[in-house]
Amino acid sequence: MYKVWIDAGHGGKDPGAVANGIQEKDIALKVSLGIKERLEEGYKDVQVLLSRSTDVFLELKDRTSKANAAGADILVSVHCNAGGGKGGFESFRYTSASQNSIKLQDALHRSIMAKLGGIDRGQKAQNLHMVREPKMPAVLTENLFVDMIADADRLNQASVINAIIDGHVQGIATYLGLIMKKKEDKPVTEQDVNVPSKWAEKTWKEVSEKGFFDGSRPGVSVTREELGAVVSRLLKYVERTG
Numbered sequence: 001m002y003k004v005w006i007d008a009g010h011g012g013k014d015p016g017a018v019a020n021g022i023q024e025k026d027i028a029l030k031v032s033l034g035i036k037e038r039l040e041e042g043y044k045d046v047q048v049l050l051s052r053s054t055d056v057f058l059e060l061k062d063r064t065s066k067a068n069a070a071g072a073d074i075l076v077s078v079h080c081n082a083g084g085g086k087g088g089f090e091s092f093r094y095t096s097a098s099q100n101s102i103k104l105q106d107a108l109h110r111s112i113m114a115k116l117g118g119i120d121r122g123q124k125a126q127n128l129h130m131v132r133e134p135k136m137p138a139v140l141t142e143n144l145f146v147d148m149i150a151d152a153d154r155l156n157q158a159s160v161i162n163a164i165i166d167g168h169v170q171g172i173a174t175y176l177g178l179i180m181k182k183k184e185d186k187p188v189t190e191q192d193v194n195v196p197s198k199w200a201e202k203t204w205k206e207v208s209e210k211g212f213f214d215g216s217r218p219g220v221s222v223t224r225e226e227l228g229a230v231v232s233r234l235l236k237y238v239e240r241t242g
């Protein structure tokens with residue numbers, strides 16, 4: 001069972017970047033909850049743990065110490081960008097990142113860009129707490145700019161949030177080599193109402209031949225008046241045969 005730690009950036013009194021009616025903390029939470037739901041529903045042997053599942057404030061050190069204590073296999077910190085860029089997506093690993101952190105960044109970055117499209121600002125390295133302190137491979141994603149009108153418009157679209165979620169889910173699944181859960185393919189055996197079920201064949205033939213039923217539509221349920229007619233025929237049959 002893999003443990004994936006998803007860290008929704010900011011929260012509570014810390015909204016993160018705020019512009020164009022968007023608060024970074026809200027996008028980060030929505031994306032993080034979506035990642036948990038889709039990873040756990042779609043893949044085998046994976047559990048997603050969250051720094052926060054509601055709008056609460058957490059210190060950076062609490063986020064990473066909890067992830068380390070839980071023994072998570074990977075950590076992904078979800079953010080949105082701001083600050084005068086041209087917009088787009090970028091990801092961060094630590095400046096002296098492990099080989100596995102680099103692999104995780106590569107898998108995440110590729111799959112998010114593939115789903116999201118737009119400007120690719122690149123796979124970057126920076127001395128950030130959230131990628132420096134985790135004991136496991138760790139990556140921080142910056143999902144579009146809240147202070148760029150075009151990006152903010154995209155962040156208001158459910159399809160774009162879905163693309164960000166799916167990109168993270170697929171990147172994590174690729175890195176960990178997760179196996180998809182099979183959809184239970186139940187064979188759809190809809191009964192032809194004009195053909196008796198196998199188990200009822202003999203009985204249906206008998207009651208039809210004796211005239212209790214007219215032999216039509218064996219697979220349809222019976223009304224009280226239809227049942228009344230059958231009982232009446234049955235009574236007459238009993239009278240007749242003694």
Ligand SMILES: [Zn+2]
Pocket residue numbers: 009010016017024079080
């Ligand atoms: Zn942030």
